[in-house]
Amino acid sequence: MELKLSPEDEAFRAEIVLFLEESLTPELREGADKRTSLWQDVETSMAWQRILHKKGWAAPEWPVEYGGTDWSLVQRYIFAQECVRAGAPALLPMSLRMCGPMLIGYGTPEQKSHYLPRILSGEDFWCQGYSEPGAGSDSASLSTFAASDGDDYVVNGTKIWTSCAQHADMMFALVRTRKDGKKQEGITFLLIDMKSPGITVRPIINIAGVHELNQVFFEDVRIPKSNRVGEENDGWSVAKYLLEFERFAMASVEIRRTLDRVEALAGVTPMAGATLERDADFRRKLAQLKIETAVLEASEQRVLAKLSAGESPGTVSSLVRVQGTELLQRADMLGVEALGYYAVPNQPEALEIGANQPPIGPREGITFVPMYLSNRMKTIAGGSSEVQRNIVAKAILGL
Secondary structure, eight states, X not given: OOOOOOHHHHHXXXXXXXXHXXXXXXXXXXXXXXXXXXXXXXXXXXXXXXXXXXXXXXXXXXXXXXXXXXXXXXXXXXXXXXXXXXXXXXXXXXXXXXXXXXXXXXXOHHHHHHHHHHHHHTXXXXXEEOOBTTBSSOXXXXXXXXXXXXXXXEEEEEEOSOTTTTTOSEEEEEEEOOOSSOGGGGEEEEEEETTSTTEEEXXXXXXXXXXXXXXXXXXXXEEEGGGEESSTTBHHXXXXXXXXXXXXXXXXXXXXXXXXHHHHHHTTOEETTEEGGGOHHHHHHHHHHHHHHHHHHHHHHHHHHHHHTTOOOOTXXXXXXXXXXXXXXXXXXXXXXXXXXXXXXXXXXXXXTTOOOOOSSOGGGTTHHHHHHHGGGGGTTTSOHHHHHHHIIIIISOO
């Protein structure tokens, strides 16, 4: 698939570039530049979302009637590209790219009218409650139970690896409401207010020293049945629909940005009296990654074409996810290789936004090691690469 730009699209690109130049403050650029984990830090991401929301551009993929744009596929792609080129912060996906589309597809009119405007504005920030200590990539094995009690469910159990739960106002969660029969058929989808009595959030610090993950405990938490999405015991249908959006992400844009930073780093890293960019083996690795990123980009464009036609991404999103996550990890590894001995120092003070602590080594490479460490989880989070390959084998190849 080839995206050709019309004069109208070129004019649209110019509008985007001007908007980014005027809207990206030094603080926002620094926050994006010092991102060290799987997600952008919440403060920077939400500040950028509020700016985009004021412009009407927070959720380009959403239908216009719910606050999205009427942009074409090409225009959405241009916007994503230019945001990366300008060094804009990443938007956190749990609310805008996961919960929002799920509610648009499965929510009641009351749920849509209440939650969608609050998601767009950033008034409500969401986390995802799927994984449990005994149910990781196999979410259907979950045991957190919601007992029916009049107009409420009473929830007991725990969720783990919950990204950004310490900041969340709401959680969309899978809970068990029936213990007999097939395990997928006893699951219900709930919207949970994180301020409800009986909820405890405990931090999990990742290998890069970042507090991004959490374990969430539920002890007799009462949730109104009006917060159920879909029918009782049919939450698996809602979850599968949402996972198609979670598992599709424009990874190629992030990979291109990473490779640009690797290339900039190679231009200042000394090697045998010259810079690393003159090393033939390094140039070969960089070129190979760029080629594979272009292939990934073509796959993503096919999925975007489906989305623009009003279709869900489907199981091909699993294939694109495997390509993207594994390619990003290789790009991170090349960045660490380019750093050489400068990959050794741990310097969290230099990574703080607004800090005047000078980095040890090239400024271009300050985030490569923490990003390399944090992104190891990308082939596990949202369904491991092995699970994604099984989905592809079964649903696409018919094996």
